[in-house]
Amino acid sequence: MSAAPAAEPDSDARSxxxxxxxxxARIEAFLAERLPGEQAEPVDLHRGMRYAVLDGGKRVRPLLxxxxxxxxxxxxxxxxxxxxxxxxIHAYSLVHDDLPCMDDDVLRRGKPTVxxxxxxxxxxxxxxxxxxxxxxLLADAARAGARPEAIVRMLAELACAAGSLGMAGGQAxxxxxxxxxxxxxxxxxxxxxxxxxxLKASVLMGADCGRPLSADERQALVVYxxxxxxxxxxxxxxxxVEADSGTLGKTAGKDAQHxxxxxxxxxxxxxxxxxxxxLRRQAHSxxxxxGVGAGRLGALADMIVLRKS
Amino acid sequence: MSAAPAAEPDSDARSxxxxxxxxxARIEAFLAERLPGEQAEPVDLHRGMRYAVLDGGKRVRPLLxxxxxxxxxxxxxxxxxxxxxxxxIHAYSLVHDDLPCMDDDVLRRGKPTVxxxxxxxxxxxxxxxxxxxxxxLLADAARAGARPEAIVRMLAELACAAGSLGMAGGQAxxxxxxxxxxxxxxxxxxxxxxxxxxLKASVLMGADCGRPLSADERQALVVYxxxxxxxxxxxxxxxxVEADSGTLGKTAGKDAQHxxxxxxxxxxxxxxxxxxxxLRRQAHSxxxxxGVGAGRLGALADMIVLRKS
Numbered sequence: 001m002s003a004a005p006a007a008e009p010d011s012d013a014r015s016x017x018x019x020x021x022x023x024x025a026r027i028e029a030f031l032a033e034r035l036p037g038e039q040a041e042p043v044d045l046h047r048g049m050r051y052a053v054l055d056g057g058k059r060v061r062p063l064l065x066x067x068x069x070x071x072x073x074x075x076x077x078x079x080x081x082x083x084x085x086x087x088x089i090h091a092y093s094l095v096h097d098d099l100p101c102m103d104d105d106v107l108r109r110g111k112p113t114v115x116x117x118x119x120x121x122x123x124x125x126x127x128x129x130x131x132x133x134x135x136x137l138l139a140d141a142a143r144a145g146a147r148p149e150a151i152v153r154m155l156a157e158l159a160c161a162a163g164s165l166g167m168a169g170g171q172a173x174x175x176x177x178x179x180x181x182x183x184x185x186x187x188x189x190x191x192x193x194x195x196x197x198x199l200k201a202s203v204l205m206g207a208d209c210g211r212p213l214s215a216d217e218r219q220a221l222v223v224y225x226x227x228x229x230x231x232x233x234x235x236x237x238x239x240x241v242e243a244d245s246g247t248l249g250k251t252a253g254k255d256a257q258h259x260x261x262x263x264x265x266x267x268x269x270x271x272x273x274x275x276x277x278x279l280r281r282q283a284h285s286x287x288x289x290x291g292v293g294a295g296r297l298g299a300l301a302d303m304i305v306l307r308k309s
Numbered sequence: 310m311s312a313a314p315a316a317e318p319d320s321d322a323r324s325x326x327x328x329x330x331x332x333x334a335r336i337e338a339f340l341a342e343r344l345p346g347e348q349a350e351p352v353d354l355h356r357g358m359r360y361a362v363l364d365g366g367k368r369v370r371p372l373l374x375x376x377x378x379x380x381x382x383x384x385x386x387x388x389x390x391x392x393x394x395x396x397x398i399h400a401y402s403l404v405h406d407d408l409p410c411m412d413d414d415v416l417r418r419g420k421p422t423v424x425x426x427x428x429x430x431x432x433x434x435x436x437x438x439x440x441x442x443x444x445x446l447l448a449d450a451a452r453a454g455a456r457p458e459a460i461v462r463m464l465a466e467l468a469c470a471a472g473s474l475g476m477a478g479g480q481a482x483x484x485x486x487x488x489x490x491x492x493x494x495x496x497x498x499x500x501x502x503x504x505x506x507x508l509k510a511s512v513l514m515g516a517d518c519g520r521p522l523s524a525d526e527r528q529a530l531v532v533y534x535x536x537x538x539x540x541x542x543x544x545x546x547x548x549x550v551e552a553d554s555g556t557l558g559k560t561a562g563k564d565a566q567h568x569x570x571x572x573x574x575x576x577x578x579x580x581x582x583x584x585x586x587x588l589r590r591q592a593h594s595x596x597x598x599x600g601v602g603a604g605r606l607g608a609l610a611d612m613i614v615l616r617k618s
Contacts, residue, residue, distance in 0.1 A: 036473055036474065040474075041478070041482070042473070042478050042481035042482050042485060044481060044485065045473050045477070045478060045481035046473060049473060092437075093437075096433055096434075096437060099410075099433065101408075101410075101428075101429035101430045101433060102430050102433065120410035121410045121411050121484050122481065122484065124405055124408065124410060124411065124433070125405075125473075125477050125480055125481050125484075127437070128401075128402075128405060128436070128437075128440065128471075128477045129472050129473035129477035129478065131437065131440050131441070132440070132468050132471040132472035132473070132475075132477060133468065133472050133473065135444045135464060135467070135468045136464075136465065136468030136469060136472060138464060139461050139462075139464040139465035139468060140465070142461055147457075148456075148457035148458045148460070148461045149457045151457070151460075151461050151464070152448050152451055152457045152460050152461070153448075155444060155445075155447060155448040155460070155464060156445065156448035156449070158444070159441050159442065159444045159445030159448060160445060162437075162441040163438050163441035163442050163445060164345055164349075164351070164354050164355060164358060164438035164441070164442065165345065165349075166441075168354070168434050168437045168438035168441060169350070169351050169354060169438070171434055172351035172353060172354035172431065172434050173350070173351050175430050175431065175434075176351065176353065
């Protein structure tokens with residue numbers, strides 16, 4: 001998790017794999033430690049929170065936060081809080097999204113969804129409590145040495161990305177679009193909010209933990225995050241068609257089943273794949289000004305576009 | 310809304326009434342201005358958020374924040390953010406609490422509940438988005454001149470009071486206790502979390518906006534808030550039995566109907582009323598060290614215990 005030394009090209013992949021494993025182990029341990037224990041009252045709620053968050057998920061958002069933090073020399077112990085906060089927001093959104101009144105899904109990360117395992121009422125409270133804890137983790141970052149100014153900046157970014165002009169708003173647009181013919185602009189606007197906003201917040205909050213960014217550097221990270229965010233969603237749509245439920249760990253083919261507009265339904269499979277590749281190139285170009293230090297973010301863009309689940 | 314001058318005893322009530330009207334008008338205007346407009350996309354979500362928050366509610370939490378802020382000379386423009394944040398958390402909790410999978414209630418503040426008016430999925434997102442905006446308002450307090458350190462303190466208090474060890478946890482204990490015989494300690498522990506934690510946060514966050522408190526002063530506010538929080542719940546239980554739905558603006562008698570344990574069912578009506586009065590006296594005693602400046606908080610304790618709806 002230390003800043004990357006200039007690496008030989010042929011060792012890049014190996015070094016990234018090792019970084020990835022370390023980062024995944026780190027966020028898992030941090031989340032397991034910070035979520036209330038299963039013995040703490042109310043037991044059902046805390047068991048549900050841990051069930052929703054631990055032992056599953058690709059942790060894309062924490063990885064983006066760690067990589068962005070490294071780019072600006074942020075102390076990893078501070079970035080932990082940003083990384084965990086964005087993951088808890090993501091986890092809560094999945095719990096609520098799976099509820100019967102939303103997507104009514106029974107399988108997530110290869111396990112029964114939270115409301116199947118714990119009941120609907122507890123699932124709703126699990127989501128509510130995870131959102132509160134996400135914000136609480138930002139306050140806790142002070143104890144790891146985060147400056148109050150950095151915490152306030154992260155707070156503003158997280159609240160905006162999670163709220164009605166971000167993720168929750170994207171889900172409302174999604175709800176309203178089921179069974180309707182929407183155009184590519186509307187689809188993009190929906191995804192910019194539904195997934196893009198939180199992916200962007202992950203990058204920017206990671207960066208908030210380190211040295212101040214110039215306006216140009218910040219803008220470059222925004223361009224990178226926007227490209228990665230959109231590519232992420234397009235690949236999601238492609239995998240929903242091409243992969244099976246076992247590989248995905250969630251119900252495959254559910255977009256078509258729910259008559260949801262997707263990139264694949266709008267552009268077709270080939271053009272969707274081309275668009276994802278083009279966004280990957282855009283993400284790399286945006287990082288050019290940072291030099292070799294941005295290698296992790298570049299490798300994450302590749303990982304997101306080339307993933308199989 | 311300025312700090313109270315030492316008042317003639319016979320003008321106290323008049324002066325408090327005026328302060329109350331001003332504070333209620335102020336929080337209403339602030340909330341109306343800060344909630345996204347009904348034209349902003351997604352329209353349904355934003356209409357639902359405004360419907361859930363505006364034109365209703367006793368605004369007890371904002372009033373506690375304003376009164377505590379005044380006590381420590383906090384700029385009212387900063388306290389606005391704390392007051393609005395606690396009210397948005399309260400409003401979101403009501404929206405989720407009314408859902409079919411929770412209390413399944415159709416009437417709130419004399420109007421159809423949010424899920425009746427907007428559908429279940431939108432109601433869930435309304436609650437989710439209100440919680441995010443509550444935290445976002447704390448970040449915005451910086452623009453009104455709040456110090457970053459004060460924002461981080463408010464953030465920690467709000468997250469703790471709203472989360473699994475606070476309000477959401479209290480609701481989970483409530484869920485688990487329906488139809489079961491619980492003792493007074495368990496009932497008190499449930500209410501300390503379900504309503505007490507947020508009422509306490511309202512007082513402390515208001516106080517965070519002003520001069521630093523000594524440890525004794527802070528402890529006095531905690532004792533005050535704990536007494537007021539518990540009294541608030543006991544009076545709620547009494548009103549659920551004694552008032553009618555028209556006066557309450559919500560379904561009366563629903564505790565008994567849902568077989569929920571209450572102070573009235575545990576202690577009887579007379580002893581519950583005595584306990585509420587005793588807590589009111591405790592609240593006043595706790596404020597003694599602050600002198601005349603704590604008059605607003607004292608009057609709010611009276612208002613909470615003597616209310617009829």
